[in-house]
């Protein structure tokens with residue numbers, strides 16, 4: 001399913017579905033999917049052996065609720081296939097009684113102190129009924145067990161399921177096997193990092209979910225649907241003209257990278273306005289350069305800000321870009337200027353997209369983003385009546401109407417100098433082609449993330465120039481996927 005649903009929405013869907021099924025059927029679907037995922041992971045650990053489940057050591061941390069139940073039933077299936085299973089109740093003696101009995105019947109053992117090494121640790125401590133933080137006994141076991149792989153059941157225990165905040169102790173998973181649908185913690189904030197690789201198990205919940213998720217997540221088909229493909233009657237002007245006001249004599253690199261981003265997008269024509277024209281022309285002869293925004297002529301979208309400074313001249317350029325009736329992406333130095341002179345945005349009616357990282361967010365909002373990053377982005381978007389792309393290892397986009405999107409393609413390698421310039425230029429090109437602010441931000445983050453993945457193939461160190469070079473390939477890959 002595209003999107004992530006809150007715990008309450010999952011429970012509503014579960015109640016509708018459960019009323020149609022025999023008791024326990026849903027938990028068996030979940031356990032079967034979980035056991036199959038665990039078997040795959042164990043097999044990957046021993047590609048030389050046939051199987052991988054037989055003879056492996058599995059430890060279950062079992063909490064008091066149905067999440068523990070899923071873990072114990074799945075572990076029983078692994079025990080049936082010859083795994084040595086040890087289950088540790090982490091909340092006194094409270095464990096799912098039927099699931100614990102099934103495990104014992106299959107030869108698994110309930111113990112207080114399991115071995116200190118295992119092939120697979122199953123985190124069945126807390127699921128969507130959990131409050132943030134781990135019970136002490138779970139924390140102690142996590143501190144002493146060396147596991148070759150940690151698999152979280154439904155969610156990494158300890159996280160705030162609905163916001164992705166991690167205010168206290170939580171599990172760090174290699175893989176999270178989630179049931180029915182994503183939850184916000186899988187895609188937002190620090191919890192998304194603790195999720196590791198996400199595997200979704202279909203338990204038949206989708207038809208019963210509310211049509212609107214709490215957090216939307218784009219996929220290739222969305223991007224393809226939003227993308228303006230040139231038709232036979234299009235020319236370079238109808239495809240959109242994008243203006244880039246970036247860079248300076250001191251920082252020509254920002255101009256080169258931002259124009260590279262703009263050239264990779266769907267717009268037909270890129271104009272550059274600023275003091276780094278020589279460097280831009282040398283790298284991108286197809287870009288038409290002028291010294292100032294005023295002299296650039298008409299564009300369908302502007303990018304203003306990367307590397308253009310925060311002095312009087314930069315402020316004047318920013319004002320000129322904002323006078324234009326075209327949509328505008330404001331990045332980097334433009335965000336600092338907006339923080340200092342918020343009034344320059346006040347009479348603005350055409351769409352504006354802001355692309356802050358955390359420090360820039362603080363300059364704009366007055367306090368750093370809350371750990372609930374979806375809500376943080378939405379609050380700034382509402383206050384400034386803009387679209388906000390809040391950068392992070394999991395980038396979030398919020399519209400001024402409160403809609404929140406999480407980007408599924410991010411990666412830590414993209415946190416490299418200049419990578420944001422490429423992203424901002426690409427986004428401006430999407431806006432110039434006619435995409436609305438939220439879609440342009442969502443699509444830009446998605447494709448930029450893919451470009452980062454291509455550039456980082458083989459665990460290479462990635463520079464912003466690598467990302468820019470990979471961008472056209474990432475566009476092609478995304479557009480040909482759906």
Ligand SMILES: NC(=O)C1=CN([C@@H]2O[C@H](COP(=O)(O)OP(=O)(O)OC[C@H]3O[C@@H](n4cnc5c(N)ncnc54)[C@H](OP(=O)(O)O)[C@@H]3O)[C@@H](O)[C@H]2O)[C@@H](O)CC1
Nearest residue numbers: 014026027030065066067126127128129130131132133154
């Ligand atoms: N929905 C679906 O479609 C399906 C759901 N399924 C599964 O059910 C899971 C949800 O199960 P659940 O409702 O029993 O909640 P779960 O999280 O296991 O435990 C809650 C218990 O923990 C306790 N507790 C809470 N926080 C705590 C803390 N910080 N520290 C210590 N204790 C804490 C709390 O006790 P309390 O303190 O409130 O008395 C309560 O007893 C779901 O994630 C999925 O795995 C599948 O089987 C089938 C399809």
Ligand SMILES: [K+]
Nearest residue numbers: 123126153157
């Ligand atoms: K869990």
